[in-house]
Amino acid sequence: MKTLIIITFVCTLFIQGCTDPEYVVQFDETPYGFSHGELPAPELPTDYPLTQQRVTLGRRLFHDGQLSSTGTQSCSSCHSQAAGFSDNRKYSIGVRGLPGTRQGMPLINLAWHRRGFFWDGRSPTLREQALHPIRDTLEMDESLDNVVKKLQASKVYREQFVRAFGNDSITPERIGIALEQFMLTLVSTQSKFDKVVRGYDLFSESEERGRQLFMREFDPTGRTKGAECFHCHAEPFFTNDRFMNNGLDDDASFRDLGRELVTGSPTDRAKFKVPTLRNITRTPPYMHDGRFTSLEEVVRFYNTGVKKSSTVDPLMQFNLKPGLNLSVHDEQDLVEFLKTLTDEVFLTNPLYRMP
């Protein structure tokens, strides 16, 4: 303990009184090498361009338990890289040991999302979103004031804020911006699907049949088979970034009003953000309430279980009766195709781990 105090004391003297340039921490504007593979370039923030230092700071914050009241829960406790930065529990458990009310969402290719964050889209930007889980009593349950105090007490953080923002003022706004910058770098473009599109790999017969089912419209005459997935889970992101009702429940059984909670409009009742299907094998359980544990269950639901309601998407109404008419074999092929969206490079990228 004593040694620790002495070291801190000497360092403080050094920073304040020292002219040795070795000890001067500098603002570092080195741009972050944002790579997006074959995806179209996203519109990144222009007020705070992505820099190496801001992304690194955000990455450290993302993995730091100090953002929670107990010091034990970080963003990555519920957004784990191996799970596509989602949570494999039906409902995430916060620091008080209590479950939340929705399933954890994957954080993949968020740089292209324009219509809001969370299942109901209540946060307009990532930097605004990032401060919610900290204060949420069912999540990290900490005040922003306390987080700022804890970070200010750390020499490493004070230095990192200087490098990222030019001075060591630590504010909730800057914490949000740094977390946003890290989340913008979570880009997945190296799944088998991407490789096949680029011509480096081939689908198996079953995957190719699944792809065709996925990409084709439902044909009520039954002459061709199509599963209608692509309208909402549109490539290359496998989401159309919109809020929709895919027919999980009927009007009598809606338990979560979804988008209506944000807009107040009954036409938005039980609509939820269309989730990306990238890395879908790693992000169970599925849907906003985690009701399905396997992809087989999800596909079976779309095939025969879609329910009618006041807000169910017209694309789904096509399928109400007699359903998509997929055979067991078709269902398996669709699942095989979904498996090609797994991107091991993304799931194990060392740049996303605790720095």
Ligand code: HEC
């Ligand atoms: C206790 C678990 C938990 C913790 C801790 C947590 N999250 Fe989440 N996260 C969730 C859940 C659950 C949702 C969906 C909640 C909803 O829609 O109401 C979510 C949603 C999100 C989304 C929305 C994604 C999208 O596509 O719209 C982002 C971004 C996000 N979290 C980032 C973070 C960041 C940054 C932190 C740390 C500051 C964090 N989360 C901490 C559980 C957690």
Ligand code: HEC
């Ligand atoms: C009308 C738009 C629409 C169509 C068509 C559609 N989906 Fe979805 N999908 C959604 C929405 C919205 C959700 C989230 C619903 C919720 O949680 O309330 C979702 C969720 C999913 C999930 C769970 C994702 C997760 O992270 O929890 C999978 C898997 C999925 N869809 C696969 C498919 C497949 C396969 C097809 C084609 C058979 C398909 N979807 C057709 C809108 C659609």
